[in-house]
Amino acid sequence: MKIAACVLAALCIGSAHAQEAPAAYDAAKAQAWGANEQGMRPYVFVLLKTGPKRVPAGPERDEMFKGHFANIQRLAKEGLLVYAGPLDGVDGWRGLFIFATADLEVARKAVETDPVIINGEMVAELHKHYGSAALVGVNDQHNRLIKPKP
Template identity: 60%
Template sequence: MRSFTIPLTGLALALGLTLASTPTAHAQQSAPNPQFDAELAKKLGADQRGMRRYVMVVLKTGPNKMAAGAERDAMFAGHFANIKKLAAEGLLVTAGPFDGVDGWRGMFIFAVNSIAEAQALTATDPVIQNGEMVAEYHIHYGTAALMEIPALHQKLTPTLQ
């Protein structure tokens, strides 16, 4: 397969365009957004791109799998209570289980700036405290709209949880 290049000016001339008359991608991207809500962006911690920093925590099977029974049930009740508490505080924006393949059990996405902060929050969870699961931490830069997930979730569940 052969490849060839055409200088940009040659391509523009071939298309009957002048470089001065073609809008740049930058100019197109900097047009004001009529839907922009400065108050909401501030509330959610959005930057100029509508994004913010999070820490994603991958929960994996730990070294101390607890046998089925009352103690395990209590541990998981504490796990879910901790999730609910952290979400209510605005620190946990989403959490949920994985399919267990390769020991991947679940994840948290925390609205914090550092792995150290996420480690401190994760350490409050009974599944971590008991060694049922271990945590792996990753910085994530994503849409600030994730901050709305807990409030939206409450509108989707017919019973209090």
């Protein structure tokens, strides 16, 4: 739990720096992203941990992870998933999701659509999180950083 607190603290550092030198207030973006007066909003933070059934290396595992990445892209396009990424696997911690919802059940249902969860490769631990509403803009900004393939 101590490491989870560190991960969450790291995600909030950006909002702390934003308070030091505030930029021009963007009321339209604040409203669209669900920000309160402090620029914050609720989320659900999901920690993905090693599950009870490791899928062996091979075509089935490859397909499972292909589906995992496709599911991530689908949820991001829907605007529900605002951040996802792998962890180093230490202590069985494999990855994380941050969902743009305060509703644990909405996030749980989204997580249950993921092949790594369906196959038991990973299990999900869900937590309510309160952080910068700017996280909602990460996917749009990230897409601007992907170099097109020739």
